[in-house]
Amino acid sequence: MLTLARLAVLLPLIVCAPVFATAQELPSRPISLAGGRLTLGTDLSISATPQHDEGAWFNYTDYERNALRLLRLGVTADVRIAERVSLLTEIRSENGGAPTPYALYLRVRPWSGRAIDIQAGRIPPTFGAFSRRHYGSGNPLIGYPLAYQYLTAVRPDAVPATPDDVIRMRARGWRPSYPIGSLEIAPGLPLITAFRWDTGVQVQVGAGPLSASAAVTTGTVSDPRTRDNNGGKQISGRVEWQPNVALRFGASAARGAYVADAALATATVVNRSGGGSAQQAVGVDAEYSRGHWVVRGETIWNQWQVPTLSRRLNASSGFIESRYKIFPGMFVAGRVDRLSFSELPTAGRSLTWDAPVTRIETGVGYYLRQNLLAKGAYQHNWRGGGLIRRRGLLAAQLHFWL
Amino acid sequence: MTTRGLADRLRAAGFWVLALSVSTLAQAPAGVIRGRVDVKRSAIPVGRRPNVNDIGMHAAPDAPGERRSVVYLESAPSLAFPDVEPQRATMDQRNESFVPHVLAITVGTTVDFPNSDHIYHNVFSLSTARRFDLGRYAAGRSRQVRFDRPGIVRVFCEIHSHMSAFILVFHHRYFAVTAPDGRYQIGRVPPGRYTLVAWNDGSIKESRAIAIGEDGGPVEADFALR
Numbered sequence: 001m002l003t004l005a006r007l008a009v010l011l012p013l014i015v016c017a018p019v020f021a022t023a024q025e026l027p028s029r030p031i032s033l034a035g036g037r038l039t040l041g042t043d044l045s046i047s048a049t050p051q052h053d054e055g056a057w058f059n060y061t062d063y064e065r066n067a068l069r070l071l072r073l074g075v076t077a078d079v080r081i082a083e084r085v086s087l088l089t090e091i092r093s094e095n096g097g098a099p100t101p102y103a104l105y106l107r108v109r110p111w112s113g114r115a116i117d118i119q120a121g122r123i124p125p126t127f128g129a130f131s132r133r134h135y136g137s138g139n140p141l142i143g144y145p146l147a148y149q150y151l152t153a154v155r156p157d158a159v160p161a162t163p164d165d166v167i168r169m170r171a172r173g174w175r176p177s178y179p180i181g182s183l184e185i186a187p188g189l190p191l192i193t194a195f196r197w198d199t200g201v202q203v204q205v206g207a208g209p210l211s212a213s214a215a216v217t218t219g220t221v222s223d224p225r226t227r228d229n230n231g232g233k234q235i236s237g238r239v240e241w242q243p244n245v246a247l248r249f250g251a252s253a254a255r256g257a258y259v260a261d262a263a264l265a266t267a268t269v270v271n272r273s274g275g276g277s278a279q280q281a282v283g284v285d286a287e288y289s290r291g292h293w294v295v296r297g298e299t300i301w302n303q304w305q306v307p308t309l310s311r312r313l314n315a316s317s318g319f320i321e322s323r324y325k326i327f328p329g330m331f332v333a334g335r336v337d338r339l340s341f342s343e344l345p346t347a348g349r350s351l352t353w354d355a356p357v358t359r360i361e362t363g364v365g366y367y368l369r370q371n372l373l374a375k376g377a378y379q380h381n382w383r384g385g386g387l388i389r390r391r392g393l394l395a396a397q398l399h400f401w402l
Numbered sequence: 403m404t405t406r407g408l409a410d411r412l413r414a415a416g417f418w419v420l421a422l423s424v425s426t427l428a429q430a431p432a433g434v435i436r437g438r439v440d441v442k443r444s445a446i447p448v449g450r451r452p453n454v455n456d457i458g459m460h461a462a463p464d465a466p467g468e469r470r471s472v473v474y475l476e477s478a479p480s481l482a483f484p485d486v487e488p489q490r491a492t493m494d495q496r497n498e499s500f501v502p503h504v505l506a507i508t509v510g511t512t513v514d515f516p517n518s519d520h521i522y523h524n525v526f527s528l529s530t531a532r533r534f535d536l537g538r539y540a541a542g543r544s545r546q547v548r549f550d551r552p553g554i555v556r557v558f559c560e561i562h563s564h565m566s567a568f569i570l571v572f573h574h575r576y577f578a579v580t581a582p583d584g585r586y587q588i589g590r591v592p593p594g595r596y597t598l599v600a601w602n603d604g605s606i607k608e609s610r611a612i613a614i615g616e617d618g619g620p621v622e623a624d625f626a627l628r
Contacts, residue, residue, distance in 0.1 A: 028566070030451045041451045078452035090454045103454040117458035124455050132455040204458040213457050245522045245540045289522065291537040328535035329528050370528055370558045401563075402451065 027402055028371050036080070043074040045399040047142055056388035057174035058357070058381040059143060060151060061195050062187050062223075063094065067144055068379070068395040071095050074102070084109040103197055115207035122226065123202045126215040126236040127252040129285040129298055131194045140294075140323040140333035141363045142377040142395045147300045147317035148194035150339055153354045154304050154313060156189060156223045157182040157260045159267045161308055163346045163353075171355040171386025180308065181263030189222040189258075191281065191302045191315055191339075198224035198234070212239045220256040220279045222302075230264065230277070232257025248287045255280040259307060267307035275312065276305030292325040313353050314342035329367040336360055355385025373399045432590040433614035437623040439471040439584045439600045450564045469602075470504045471580045471627065473588065476597040476609060478574030488512065493557065493567060495523045500557060500567035504603075506577050507569060509552055516544035524560035531555050531571060554604065568604060593618065600625035 031040040049068040053059050059067045072094050079087040090103040105121030125131045130148050133139060143149075151173030153166060158181035160166045169176040173188035200217030214237040219225030221236065234256025242248045259267070259277035285298035299318035306313060321335035337359040344353035363377030375397040382390045450460060489511035494501040496518040507513065515525045517539055525545070526535040531553025536545040538561070549555065549571045559565035570577070576596075578586040593614045601607040606627045614621060 030564075039450070039452050076452040076454055078450075084459065086459070088452060088454045090452075105454075107459060109459045115458070119457065124457055126457070132457070202457060207458070211458075245520070246538075289538050291539070292535070294538075325535055325537070328526055328533045367528055370526075370556070371563070 028369070030402055038080070039078045041076040041402055043072070043076070043399070043401045045070070045072045045397060047071075047395060047397040049393050049395040051391075051393050053391070053393060056381070056383075056386070056391045057151065058359070058383075058391055059149070059379075059393070060174055060187065061144075061149055062151060062190060062193050063195050064187055065094055067149055068142060068393060073099075076103075084112060115205065115211075117204045119202040119204075120200070122197050122199050123215065123217070124197060125192070125221065125224075126202060126213050126238050127221045127254045127281060128192055128238075128283050128300065129250050129287070129296070131192065140321065140331065140365060140375075141335055141361050141379075142375055142397045143335075143359070143361050143379045144194055145298065145317070145319045145321075145335070146337045146339040146357055146359055147191040147298070147302075147319070149190055150357055151188045151190055152315065152341075154189045154222070154306075155182075155186060156229070156258050157184075157186065157263050159259065159263045159306060159308050163309060163311065163344050166306075166309070166313070166344055166353050167346055167351055170351065170353070171383055173354065180266045181260065191300055191317055192221040193224060196224045199226050200233070209242050210240070213237065217256070220258040221254045221281055222279055222304075223258050229260040229262075230257045231261065232277075234279075246288055246290050250283075250285045252283045252285075253281065258304065264307055275307060275309050277307050278305050279303070292331075293322065294324075295320070295322045297321070311344055312342075313344070315354070316340055331365045332363070333365065334360070334362040352384070355383045357384075358382045371401050373397075375399070432592055433618040434587060434589050434620040435473075435591055435598060435612065435614070435623055436585070436587040436620060437473075437625065439473060439580050439586060439602070439625045439627060441469050441471065441584070441602055441606075442626050442628045469580075469582070469584070470502065471584070471586075471600055471602040471625075472504060472506050472570050472577060473580065473586045473598065473600045473623075473625070474506070474570070474572060474577035475574065475588070475591070476599050478572075478576050479592045479594055479596075490514070492516065493569070494518050495525070495559070495565070498559075498562050498565055500559075500565055502579070503567050504579055505567070505569045506579050507549060507571055508575055509550060509571055509573055510548070511571070512546050512548045513569065514544050514546045517541050522561055523565070525557060526560055527555050527557050529553065529555040532569075535560075556604070570601070598623055600627060602627050 047068055047070045053066055061067055074090055074092040076090045086107045091099045092102045093099040103122050105119050105123045108118045130145055153169035153173050153176040158178040160178045165178055176188045198217035198219045200215055202215035204213040217234045218228045220234045236254035238252040240250045257277050258279040264277055281302040283300040287296045297320040302315045304313045317339040319335055319337035323331050323333040325331040340356040341352040341354045343350050359381050361377055361379040365375045367373050377395050380392045491507050491511055492514045493505055494516055517523050520541050522538045524538045531551045532549050532555045534547050552571045552573045555569040557567040576588050578588045580586045591614050593616050595613045597609050598612045599609040608625050612621050
């Protein structure tokens, strides 16, 4: 059955078909309808790797998909309702699955002379820099930074009873299980997810060299939600400073309840002197670009409180990436990435609560057209625990957008 | 017609130059081709690519001059290159638009690409007639590109996907970019039979045969591009 969502994804392709036919080449501009009131864009990408990542799960996402083996079709739409009111949406389908609204929000600029914008709905993340980049053309490589994708042993709907429960789940972020809360098999949480957006209200103030944004949302940076599962809200904020066109600095912070009510209720019964249920994160990022170079770096410190543990689960991550265009239409890129965890003492020993991971990824990109990019990359992962401690992966990606 | 197809035709125009008699044309009075190009199709409002990742509203970029057309002789007469002086042209980057949106130049022309915005731009082209990437450079700076092959060069900004422009590079000087009202004039055309082409925004073009008499009188040629 052709659902409304599927039709929404197919619509731009149907509209594009005559353009393909008459121009005999790929369209390069967004589709504008209704006198410019409706603008449609699209993002199509296919990523493939000849190797399996099963068993190690270095590249699996909280959508339970391999980021290096992914067919993604996205349609973006900007409906200009009034001069300063727009409805924006992005509907995505991954690996042929049901299309889902990745973004769906109203953008309002209340005063024409003031750079204040309000966005409400399923909104872009306030925290961090990577998750707001265009996911295809903004990512010079194929893999994602560890902080935004790698699954840790923390779950929002299941809670460990003791520190030993956490240690047993080291390097098992793909399928961590705990005795309290949900007994269903489900993936753990990344520090910040790049694959789902949160629901709430966001305000941005300022333009030019200094801008600030703040948001109140239903979920958290690791577990964005459409429907609330714990009654707690996340507050997040970001300040960005651009002293000149070449340089940009950003600082972000977020705090919100991430443990589901169902798990929290059981955990409170087990341990009344619980350790809280909040996630809090702080991040700084920077970007420098000049000529044919772009260099970016981001570091994030994250903490999960666990209601049954007195110790908090800390994690920190940092990456630096660079892209250099070697000649028109071709670039090389590389990223060095590290995700580490705090120690968690147990009865017999003290280990980091999850296994630290290091990732190096290098790649090359070639523009077949200005909006058709082919990428190839090699990624190597090292992990300080688990059955599989290192894995090298080759990947290729073709990405088209308009 | 594809970009490559037009490039081939523009190259062919160069061969025509050699084929025609120099002495005859040098003596004959030159004519004028003039007229109006009416772009019948409704202007396609091309805005920004919807970017849901942005927080906040962007100012609308300047409306590019997509109504401007280029009228040119497909096969040029001899003596098409009396101007041996190196030519210079400018394509500005202003309010997140290329100004002008359409630029017509002769082979050997150097085009300056100043950045008049307070943000980065990254001008590039992947066209077969001229492939280049100027990298990111700041406000007040300019970089230049010399165009040595005829053809259509599509110009983009790597950072702002809504920015695009055309540079048409000719082997001869018998071309004109239309005024805002669609009018054009090509002067000093030697007597002879030619194919006159009107082109607009890469997607539509129309051609017709014209003749410049020995008396060099003006020839009117209007186009209605749909």
